[in-house]
Amino acid sequence: MRKYIAELVGTYALVFCGTGAIIINEQTGGQVTHVGIACTFGLVVMSMIYAFGEISGAHINPAVSIAFTVAGKFPLKTLPFYLISQVAGAILASLTLKGLFPGNSFLGTTIPAGSQWQSFVLEAILTFFLMLVIINVSTGSKEQGMFAGLAIGSVIGLEAMFAGPICGASMNPARSLGPAIVSDHFDSLWIYLLAPVIGAIAAIAVFKIVKPESKTFKKGA
Numbered sequence: 001m002r003k004y005i006a007e008l009v010g011t012y013a014l015v016f017c018g019t020g021a022i023i024i025n026e027q028t029g030g031q032v033t034h035v036g037i038a039c040t041f042g043l044v045v046m047s048m049i050y051a052f053g054e055i056s057g058a059h060i061n062p063a064v065s066i067a068f069t070v071a072g073k074f075p076l077k078t079l080p081f082y083l084i085s086q087v088a089g090a091i092l093a094s095l096t097l098k099g100l101f102p103g104n105s106f107l108g109t110t111i112p113a114g115s116q117w118q119s120f121v122l123e124a125i126l127t128f129f130l131m132l133v134i135i136n137v138s139t140g141s142k143e144q145g146m147f148a149g150l151a152i153g154s155v156i157g158l159e160a161m162f163a164g165p166i167c168g169a170s171m172n173p174a175r176s177l178g179p180a181i182v183s184d185h186f187d188s189l190w191i192y193l194l195a196p197v198i199g200a201i202a203a204i205a206v207f208k209i210v211k212p213e214s215k216t217f218k219k220g221a
Contacts (some may be wrong), residue, residue: 002055002056003055003056003057003078003082004056004081004082004084004085006052006055006056006058006083007052007056007058007059007060007082007085007086007089008086008089008092009052009086009089010048010051010052010056010058010060010089011060011061011085011086011087011088011090011093011174011175012088012089012092012093013044013047013048013060013089013093014041014044014045014048014058014060014089014090014091014093014099014172014175015089015090015093015094015108015174015175015178015179016093017040017041017043017044017180018037018040018044018108018175019094019097019107019108019178020040020093020097020099020108021036021037021040021041021092021142022037022108023097023101023104023107023108025037026104026106026126027090027101027104029153032049032159034161034164034165035161037160037162037164038157038158038161038164038169039157040096041156041157041160041169042137042153042154042155042156042157042160042214043153043157044090045060045152045156046149046150046152046153046154047149047153048060049148049149049152049153050149053148056082057138059079059082059086060089060172060174061086061171061173061174061175061196062082062083062086062087062173062174062196062197063127063131063171063172063173063196063197063199063200064131064134064170064200065079065082065086066079066083066197066200066201067131067197067200067201067203067204068204070201070204071208082113084185086174087174087177087178088095090151090175090177090178090179091173091177091178091181091182092178093178094107094108094178094179094181094182094183095182097179098182098183100108104183104186105183106179106183106185107179107182107183108179109176109180109185110167110168110170110175110176110179110180110188110192111185111187112166112167112168112188113165113166113167114166114167116188116191117150117168118129118167119166119167119168119188119191119195120191121193121195122163122166122167122169123167123168123169123170123191123192123195123196123199123217124195124196124198124199124202125199126159126163126167126169126171126199127171127195127196127197127198127199127200127203128199128200128202128206129155129159129203130152130155130159130171130199130200130203131155131199131200131203131204132203132206132207133155134148135152135203135204135207136150136207136211137151137152154157154168156171159171167191168192170192170196171196171199172192172196173192173193173196173197174188175192176192176193176219177189177192177193
C-alpha cells in the first residue's frame with residue numbers, strides 16, 4: 001500500500017505542477033513562459049524521484065511501469081495497482097486544478113499542434129530516449145543511481161523544451177489521461193496512451209542489445 005500511495009501522490013504532483021504551469025501561463029498571458037513550463041515538468045519529476053524513489057521506484061508513469069514489466073524487472077501482479085494509482089493521482093490533480101481554475105477549458109490537455117501522425121512519432125521517440133535514461137540510471141552503479149532524479153528530470157525538461165510546442169511532450173499516459181477526463185477533451189488521446197508505451201518498450205529492447213551484461217535492475221526510478 002505504501003508503494004501505491006507513493007505512486008498516487010507522485011503522479012498527482014507531476015500533473016498538478018506540470019499542467020498547473022500550463023494553466024497559469026494561459027491565465028497570466030504567458031508569464032510562466034514555455035521554458036518555465038518545461039522546467040516545471042522536469043523539476044517536479046526530479047523532486048518526486050528523490051521523494052519516493054526508495055519507496056515505489058517513483059515510476060509516476062504507466063509507460064515506465066509497463067516497460068519494466070515487459071522487461072521482466074517488475075512483477076506483473078503489481079502492475080495493475082501501479083496503473084490505477086498513477087491514473088487516480090492524475091485525475092485528482094486535474095480535479096483540483098478544475099476547482100482552482102473553473103474557467104479553463106482544457107486544463108493542460110495534450111493536443112497536437114500539427115498532424116496526429118507527427119505527434120505520435122514524436123511522442124514515441126521522446127519516450128524512447130526517456131526510458132533509455134531511466135534504464136541506465138536504474139541499473140548502473142550506486143553513484144550513478146544517486147543522480148537518477150537529476151538525469152531523468154533533465155531529459156524531461158529538455159524534451160518538453162523543444163517538442164512541447166508541437167506534440168505536448170507528454171511521454172506519460174497518465175499525465176494526458178487525467179486532464180482529458182476532467183476537461184472532457186478526448187481528441188487525439190489515443191496518441192498519448194499508445195505512443196509512450198511503444199517508445200518505452202522499444203527502449204527496453206535496444207537496452208538489452210547494447211547492454212546485454214546488465215542482468216538486474218536496482219530499485220530506483
